[in-house]
Amino acid sequence: MRELARSIGAEVASPSRVHDAFTNPRLPSWGLVELLVEVLARRVPGGPSTGEEVQRFHRLWDAAAENTPDAPAMSDKAVDDHNLVQDRTRFLGPDHPDTLDARYDAAHWRGHAGDAAGAAAALNNLVLDRIRVLGPDHTDTLEARYDAAHWRGHAGDAAGAAAALMDVVEDHKRILGPDHPDTLTSQASLSDWFAQAGYAAVAALRAPSKASDPGSV
Structure with a gap:
């Protein structure tokens, strides 16, 4: 790999x-x-x-x-990945890349099983550990930040998701370039959450110097 x-x-x-x-x-x-x-x-x-x-x-x-798993299957997968996190933590250590990847997967399936808030919280914790272990500009760190914002939005905080994604888009552009698939994906997601939250709600969460229309991001 x-x-x-x-x-x-x-x-x-x-x-x-x-x-x-x-x-x-x-x-x-x-x-x-x-x-x-x-x-x-x-x-x-x-x-x-x-x-x-x-x-x-x-x-x-x-x-x-066109074929996504049903809710029970996703719930079972969330449990399986939670168990995998425990096993990898025990045998590989909490900072091993495979352990961090298992935590990412567990959070992903936790969200799809219906616990969006729990997924967002788990991913926020993962972001902190990936920053510490891999660095703030590592693609895995960016991935966790993007997904944390995604599930934050699905948990009901559209403005918070948009505000977080504005920073993710800026870092994607700086690190990967404006035409990278991940940059384009984060820009599209930002536009969606921005539209749901409204400009005023997003701007209220950010310093005036950083609040901007998503079209200029």
């Missing part, structure tokens, strides 16, 4: 994100899948063209997007 991440570029897809795309039951973002398909297709001598493989996998991705 780390070799594949290096082939893509660590600043684009970290080893944990590549591992996540192959091993987790949730559907990864299409931007990451497209990058993986392109790299893997180039490694097969005499195989289908990169463009053909990207189109084929995009059709599979579209089909998968």
Whole structure:
């Protein structure tokens, strides 16, 4: 996984994100899948063209997007991931990358099982630990910040989600660039939460010098 991440570029897809795309039951973002398909297709001598493989996998991705797990299955997955966090903490230690990844997965499924507030709180704690262990500009840290804002919004705090995402978008642009798939995704999410919350509600949570219309972010 780390070799594949290096082939893509660590600043684009970290080893944990590549591992996540192959091993987790949730559907990864299409931007990451497209990058993986392109790299893997180039490694097969005499195989289908990169463009053909990207189109084929995009059709599979579209089909998968139409089939999401039901609530009981997601609740069971949340319990399984919680147990995995405990096991990895015990055997690998609380700061091991695999332990941090398991915590991310547990929070993800906790949210999909119906506990959006609990997912947001768990991800906020994970953000602090990823900053300490990996650094504030690591892609895994950015990912946790984005998801913490996402679940904060689904827990009923649209203004808080938008305010948090304004900072995430700024850091995505600075670290990954304005055209990176993660930057575009965070911008789209910011626009959605901004529209739900309203400009005045978001501006009230931020210093006047930082409050701005999402179109200028």
